[in-house]
Amino acid sequence: MKLTWIWKLAVLFQVSGVTLGAEKLQSYNVDRSTITISGLSSGGAIAMQYHVAFSSEIKGAAIFAGVPFGCYKVNYCMYASTVIVSNLAKDITDLATANKIDNPRNLNGTKVFVFHGTRDTTVDPAFGRKLEQLYQVFGGVTKNEYTIGAVHGFPTNFYGAPCGSSSAATYYINNCNYHGSNIAMNHLLGGSFAPPASSAAGQLLQYDQTEFGGSAVSSMDSTGFVYIPTGCQDKTRQCKLHIAFHGCAQSKTNLNDIYARKIGMLEVAEANNIIVLFPQAAPNILVGNPNACWDWWGYLGANFLNKDGAQMKAVHAMQLRVSNCEQSTGCNPSVTEPPVTGGPTASTGAPRECEDNTVEFRPFPGDCRYYTLCACGTSVLLECASGLYFDPVIGKCNFMQLVPGCDANLS
Ligand SMILES: *[C@@H]1O[C@H](CO)[C@@H](O)[C@H](O)[C@H]1NC(C)=O
Numbered sequence: 001m002k003l004t005w006i007w008k009l010a011v012l013f014q015v016s017g018v019t020l021g022a023e024k025l026q027s028y029n030v031d032r033s034t035i036t037i038s039g040l041s042s043g044g045a046i047a048m049q050y051h052v053a054f055s056s057e058i059k060g061a062a063i064f065a066g067v068p069f070g071c072y073k074v075n076y077c078m079y080a081s082t083v084i085v086s087n088l089a090k091d092i093t094d095l096a097t098a099n100k101i102d103n104p105r106n107l108n109g110t111k112v113f114v115f116h117g118t119r120d121t122t123v124d125p126a127f128g129r130k131l132e133q134l135y136q137v138f139g140g141v142t143k144n145e146y147t148i149g150a151v152h153g154f155p156t157n158f159y160g161a162p163c164g165s166s167s168a169a170t171y172y173i174n175n176c177n178y179h180g181s182n183i184a185m186n187h188l189l190g191g192s193f194a195p196p197a198s199s200a201a202g203q204l205l206q207y208d209q210t211e212f213g214g215s216a217v218s219s220m221d222s223t224g225f226v227y228i229p230t231g232c233q234d235k236t237r238q239c240k241l242h243i244a245f246h247g248c249a250q251s252k253t254n255l256n257d258i259y260a261r262k263i264g265m266l267e268v269a270e271a272n273n274i275i276v277l278f279p280q281a282a283p284n285i286l287v288g289n290p291n292a293c294w295d296w297w298g299y300l301g302a303n304f305l306n307k308d309g310a311q312m313k314a315v316h317a318m319q320l321r322v323s324n325c326e327q328s329t330g331c332n333p334s335v336t337e338p339p340v341t342g343g344p345t346a347s348t349g350a351p352r353e354c355e356d357n358t359v360e361f362r363p364f365p366g367d368c369r370y371y372t373l374c375a376c377g378t379s380v381l382l383e384c385a386s387g388l389y390f391d392p393v394i395g396k397c398n399f400m401q402l403v404p405g406c407d408a409n410l411s
Pocket residue numbers: 108109136137138139
């Protein structure tokens with residue numbers, strides 16, 4: 001008996017030095033002219049860094065509640081009013097001259113989406129305008145949204161605290177009746193998008209980040225997430241690639257896969273055949289990063305915003321792996337595009353409107369662990385206790401076994 005027990009433990013915890021559940025990141029058939037990135041807050045800051053540094057490879061960027069490239073310097077970024085866009089533009093040109101980043105001429109014509117809520121008291125909304133101006137210096141084709149009454153958080157149309165309320169309990173994700181992921185991705189990839197799928201029916205996988213330099217030294221997790229839409233599992237089909245950076249306190253250590261699953265990006269990706277890489281930072285007090293922020297102020301040293309920065313290099317290596325269709329893994333670099341699955345009749349993922357005069361609990365489409373409280377015209381997402389699913393028949397959480405038809409989409 002004892003041997004059996006030990007054997008089971010060995011199977012559970014061993015494997016090949018790779019964290020349990022995390023596999024080697026695979027390569028896929030990616031159209032490399034369609035690689036885009038996004039991020040919230042510190043993730044928005046590193047998304048812009050990454051875009052500027054690798055501008056020859058990145059097609060567009062969506063920056064939510066972020067700050068401009070290189071604005072960490074004293075007096076550059078103390079307050080938004082002290083940010084001098086021409087100084088930052090000169091820094092970009094100087095870094096390119098020193099071959100530390102790609103030539104910013106690549107940014108001419110690149111698509112950029114900037115979101116900043118009017119009620120953001122964490123990062124002054126004026127930073128959003130400054131980063132948009134910086135992109136415009138280099139010819140970025142920008143679209144912005146500065147009018148929504150959002151606090152500091154990712155705007156969705158289905159998950160999170162009400163738009164203007166503190167979203168600490170819903171992990172800095174807010175229900176603003178505004179599908180941030182869909183609107184941003186539509187701009188970056190040129191419209192004619194299929195509406196988001198009603199559920200993310202593809203696979204959200206965990207992959208090993210350590211082979212790319214993800215470790216305590218780079219304040220990164222040993223594991224990241226990657227979403228493979230249903231249409232991209234056949235590697236003879238060509239797909240797009242998006243890289244999404246979480247904000248501070250949104251890493252795997254903080255909230256597992258909530259950022260990946262609740263910003264609406266998976267449903268957009270599912271409908272439009274976009275593979276989504278969610279690299280994961282991790283807290284490391286020793287390097288001065290207790291909240292798992294991405295490095296936009298130099299806690300890992302002077303290279304942090306150029307191509308030699310530890311996090312920049314690590315994510316770039318992941319990008320190359322995912323997009324480098326290795327035929328040995330069964331990938332066939334043909335150009336057949338998978339059929340678009342969304343179609344004009346697909347749901348937008350928006351729950352039924354909450355009328356002013358109703359108070360009720362409703363099931364959350366596609367995931368029985370969650371349900372919504374609909375009251376006074378807004379809905380709030382709630383989660384059943386571990387082991388329970390929301391049971392629409394009784395209108396509350398119930399034992400899993402008593403709620404039929406719920407297992408399919410749970411990991
Ligand atoms: C972008 O490219 C266009 C066309 O080549 C050129 O006219 C324009 O001056 C460029 N803009 C910037 C900011 O370099």
